[in-house]
Amino acid sequence: MREAATAESRPYHHGDLRRALVDAARRILENEGPSALSLRAVAREAGVSPAAPYHHFKDKGELLDAVAHLGWDALGEAMTAAKARAADVSALMTEIGVAYVLFAQQHPALYRVMYDCSRDQESLPEGMEDKEDSAYCLVRESFRKMVGPEISDEDVELATIAAWCAAHGLAEMSGFRQFDPAKAALGGEEAFLRSVLSHLGMFPAAARAKIDGQG
Template identity: 40%
Template sequence: MPAKARTQTDAGVQLPHQPKAGYHHGDLARALVVAATRLVEAGGGGRLTLRAAAQAAGVSVAAPYRHFADREALLAAVLAEGFGELARRTDAARLAAAEPLAALAATGLAYVQFAAAHPRTYRLMFGPECDKASHPALMQAGHAALGVLHRAVADCEAAGLLRKGANVQQVALAGWSLTHGLASLHVDGLLAGTSADQDIGATASALNAMLLAGVRRDA
């Protein structure tokens, strides 16, 4: 996200502060995206309208139409922001790890933690409510988020840590399927009451370890 004052959630993921009622020239689109994101996080996509976003940002109800043709265009901007934050969080985890295999595991853990911190946004990011193919910036942001995981796997291959014949794209897809599946089960409440849900971070780490055991080169 652009450099702004931020607020820390309980799960450790940072989001921008709610914009003030007024906005500086050129900041309207950003203020509306921030306001719309908070509406989504508060109650899901059903709460998001151009009027509601305008009211939350402290601008006239006609103001959003200067930047967004309709509700879906605003929602697409919110989801692109979500994918951008997902990419930043996972890449920060990747870069902070001591070695490539740990970086790959850390990337998967950060992915699940992001979903746990922002379940409503996460559902919309991968749900059908927005026609993503109609919004190039959104598609680009989604591909960039997946690219972090691909880089983590490629780093393992470059270091000679993957077993012979392991395909980088297939390993990345397996890792994405694992983390996305776990994250979706968690945010949809399908793991509620199970030991896996009591510490979703520990569960993610254990599953990532299983994946790594299957693809890493034998010592």
């Protein structure tokens, strides 16, 4: 059963089964959705027995973590690309936000897994953490560049959190039929996203205006 396996087709027993399993999981996720993503289905898709994955992952959750990790990497790249695309500093945040939501819309099953894993661990994964070169820092520094140096570090931090929450909320809710009229009125998905993101400011801005005006 082992013919000519020097370094390509199957370097070891099976080959790089770990990677094969993660790829199989992503394939199932894209083709059949999250509800079809069972460990047994992944093993089937990879052509191994149901118990084989346990030699590479502690349990199903660890396999999903690996899938989610690839997803966060891809999302980070999409956001970085959006930053590079931004025409000027004032468009930075909108560009990144739209890229975030579009990624979630284009890979809904993957995005679901990404967030379910994060929620279970109560934290964003490695690539998104608050350290050099992370997407979190990308957002924060883009934001700081936009608002200027007169804003305090604490305000920048809170605004970064707020922007991330808003993007996630919009990513999860933008599929609701309730928003179809608004989308139609604006003439497209991306126009709708831009409008909603830009209207995120109206509520507190108006409140502050009233407060400032009063006291």
